[in-house]
């Protein structure tokens with residue numbers, strides 16, 4: 579099988595914190611030199627695509643903002659395509675600046691949490707888009723709760739319970755989503771990040787390639803591999819991140835990758851053929 583495009587996870591595949599993963603710089607440079615398009619797909623909803631691209635460049639990986647797809651952008655694209663916000667209503671972003679920026683980029687009218695009351699109350703909110711943001715506090719969660727309770731469509735960028743930090747596990751977006759769920763008795767109508775299908779659907783649109791022609795490179799079996807496999811992409815596990823060979827041995831069939839390599843260059847024969 580020769581793949582024509584690559585979907586690449588970031589954390590544990592391209593970098594770990596401030597350093598590049600083994601092989602990532604050379605492996606991605608070789609793919610680019612071979613003319614294989616690469617799209618970086620991340621569940622991080624808070625960072626702007628331009629910031630991610632700058633981070634990648636600082637590690638020596640060539641990257642442009644339009645080659646980064648975060649879960650806020652997936653949420654915004656998916657909303658626009660499948661559940662457009664009706665005239666006179668708005669989407670309410672709850673999260674870091676990446677959430678509102680992604681909605682803006684798709685031309686979706688946005689009402690900031692602090693403006694809802696002044697502009698008519700929760701009835702003007704057609705959709706709540708909730709992604710991680712370090713500054714999210716009670717006031718924003720309260721606006722989300724009012725709108726969700728009033729029937730707004732509720733989209734979460736991901737439901738990861740925890741967020742790894744230098745000091746240990748901190749509450750992730752899933753824990754903030756759980757606060758709204760606990761208060762309303764509802765669950766999100768849609769989750770957009772990996773392993774959920776919208777992430778891959780929007781990524782394939784961006785690449786302009788059918789699923790079978792694209793290889794997902796990831797470090798987690800339960801998100802990158804399982805999600806990509808379910809929608810028909812090729813899958814490769816690299817061993818620079820969370821999961822290793824013993825995890826593969828223990829994993830169910832739905833999480834078995836097509837390919838396993840220590841580092842990205844170990845996969846190059848699967849896209850360089852005929853390039």
Ligand SMILES: [Mg+2]
Nearest residue numbers: 587589590797
């Ligand atoms: Mg990862």
